[in-house]
Amino acid sequence: MTPAATSPTHTKAAEQQAPTRAWATRLVIVGIVLAALNLRPAITSLGALLEEVRDGLGMSGTLAGLLTSVPPLCFAVFGVMAPRFARRFGPSAVVCVGMGAIAAGLVIRPFVGGTAGFLAATALALMGIAVSNVLMPVIVKRWFPDRVGSMTGLYSMALALGTALAAALTVPMTDALGGRWQTGLAVWAGLAVVAVVPWIPLARDRSTATAAPEHISATVRQEDTALRITHSRTAWALAVFFGLQATAAYITMGWMPQIFRDAGVPAGEAGVLLAVTMAMGVPLAFVIPRVATRLTHQGPVVVALGACGLAGYTGLYLAPAGGAWAWALLLGISNCAFPLALTMVGMRAKSSVGVAKLSAFAQSTGYLISIPGPLLVGVLYQHSGGWGLPIALMAGLMVPQIVVGTLAGRNRTVEDEVAARAEAA
Incomplete structure (x- = not known):
């Protein structure tokens, strides 16, 4: 009796499957x-024109200030829905719709027209960003389980590049x-339209939309719906670490140019300094995940990034204008805690499935934690x-960012921790 594994039908199917997976993998990249x-231009483009938008829509100063907290709020609210959508429709389909929403x-x-409509449309774009934020680590884990660091680095580098370009x-x-x-503001929609294109065939192909590639083991593909x-503890540590690094990032994006301007730095140069801070993430976002x-x-990477942040803020306090470029570079290095957090997810x-749940929990909880930061700085x-x-x-x-980041960086998994707690109970 001929084994099914060597049957002509199976062999032909396998030969057809290999090129299919090859093109799908390239398309995923x-x-x-x-x-x-496309995950930050909606935010940084608005920041660059906030004064003009305020004047054009007649926004009060308080309402304009609240705009700085809208992104993390939307990321927290909509991001938590991403795993449920992904289970039902597939991660590729959800990201495709997310790019369309952006x-x-x-x-x-x-x-x-009007402030209410402006906020509603902004929330629509942020919804697309939120679900894509959560599902990017999931897609990386599914398609590139042996290259999590390099693919997360590529993704983080592109995210930093989009942030800097928009700024x-x-x-x-x-x-x-x-x-x-x-x-x-509208011109950035063109980049989002381009981003929809590669996800359309991936979303339509159910074999790539809802299932992991064949080379990934059954253990990785198995859905553990019982994971609490x-x-x-690692999930909580990672969520707090994510929230504190997001707080630092949104304070930097929202207030750093004003700090420099108040210190006597020309407005144009202050904008360039922010762009330099954001641009530091382009090369480092590729290097740091590979090292991690x-x-x-x-933990050592967490400590190094935190030390750069402390040095940068100390410089801003003592000589904001005199060492402006050095402080911008140091804070840019410190902000690379974001790709590190994604790598640890x-x-x-x-x-x-564990990555999906951890990503949703860490990002949604983290963004909630980050909401008060920019407002408190303003107050x-x-x-x-x-x-x-x-x-x-x-x-x-x-x-505290260094402390919880070190805890989150320990060599353990959320599945093992949950299982150990269940056995102890």
Whole structure:
């Protein structure tokens, strides 16, 4: 009797499967890069034109200040839904729809008229960003289980590049296109439309949309619906670490140019300094995940990044204008805690389902933690009349970030922790 594994039908199917997986893998790589490029321009392009948007829509200062907290709020609310959508429709389909939501939101929000419509369209774009944020580590784990570090680095590098490009180019493009802030914001929708394209065939192919590639073991593909992620101490440590690094990032994006301007740095140079800070993530976001995956404990990387943050904030406090470029570079290095957090999400779970749950929990909880940060900085600045207290707060938050990041970097998985707790109970 001929074994089924050597039957002509099986052999032919296997021969057809290999090229199918090859093109799908290449398409996933392109899709990951294009998706990552679109995960921050909706935010940083608005920051670059916030004064013009305020004047154009007649926003109060308080409402404009609240805009800095809308992104993390949307990321927390919508990100928690991503694993459920992914289980039902497949991660590729959800990311495809997410890119479409980003494009639609960016096209609509400048022209919808009124503050309420502007906020609703912004929320639509942020919803697409939120679900894609959560599912990127899942897709990396499914398709590249042996290359989590390098693929997370590629994704993080593209995300940092998109962030820096939007910060640096939005104002010049707005001027070149006639000076209307509406056009300057809407132009970024074109990049999101391009990002939809590679995900369409992946979403339509159910074999790539809902199932892991054939070379991934059955253990990785198996869905563990009983995993109680909140029973893992590592999950909580990673969530708090994610929240504190996000707090630092949003404070930097929202307030760093103003700190430099108040210190006497010209407005144009202050914008360039922010772009430099964001651009530091382009090369380092590729290097840091690769280094992290080669270590059994990521604590030393956490400490190094935190030390750069402390040095940068100390410099801002003592000589904000005199060493502006050095402080921008140091804070740019410190902000690379984001790709490190994403890498640890992929390393702290065994299966793609575990990664999905851990990613959703860490990012949703983390973004909730980050919401008060930018607002508190604004309040301290307004009531103290200077940047001493806000900068002291920023530096102080580096200490717990280092502590919880070191705890999250220990060599263990959430599945093992949950199982151990269940056995102990």
